[in-house]
Amino acid sequence: MLLLVDKIKDLQNVCKIVSKLKSQLIEELPHYGHDALFLKNDEITTGLLNNMTEIKINLVTTELLYFHNEQGYLIELTRDEIIERLQDIVTRYGLNIPQTPRLTNLNTEDLFDYLAFATKANRSLELFRMKLIGHFTQVHLWPDGFDFSVEWFTKKNDQQIGVGISPGHDQYESPYLYVNPYPFNEMMVHEPLFTGRWHTDGWRGIKVEWKDLEKKLEQQISGEIYDLFLVAQRNFQGR
Secondary structure, three states: HHHHHHOOOHHHHHHHHHHHHHHHHHOOOOOHHHOOOOEEOOOEEEEOOOOOOEEEEOOOOEEEEEOOOOEEEEEOOOOOOOOOOHHHHHHHHOOOOOOOOOOOOOOHHHHHHHHHHHHHHHHHHHHOOOOOEEEEEEOOOOOOOOOEEEEEEOOOOOEEEEEEEEOOOOOOOOOOOEEEEEOOOOHHHHHHOOOOOOEOOOOOOOEEEEEHHOOOOHHHHHHHHHHHHHHHHHOOOOO
């Protein structure tokens, strides 16, 4: 049985291209927001750019829609020559597709499996985000890591906490939640946790296996994320 991280490689590659197209259409945004995508309903989307353009992937219909000024162009991701079709569309608007490996057509069942994971992860983070005060970002989907995340900032000395859910990657094959305070206070590893563990190999913060969360309701998951966030905030006490 394929792992989720293996099922979504081709979808991730398509999203990387969409992200690069987005960054050509809008100005540079704080914290790399110009590269980020979003999950809305059943779709991965750039959002509406400059009140005119949206690029989105519907995970149910398995189609990519390039929409500009009330003109739409569809790509069937399960059967079309994706790069050739997309190149034909975007050159009309002066955009370039970055160099990319040849894409394999997407698999409908794999997209459904990803949608189930992504919907729950995104909703959990959106509910968690509603508990925050101060300075923080939207829930972004990052094409490079394909993780959903929210960043919260103290507005002092570049202090921040990244809270996200990853579908897995080369280092860890299974999905997980992370809560990363930065700059990291090494004494934090002595703080007790009610779930998960302190992670110090490569990145430093709290790591919770998604399998320990995914069967819970999104409201409960968001509550546990917030409680871990409060633990992470202690990283900045006295600084």
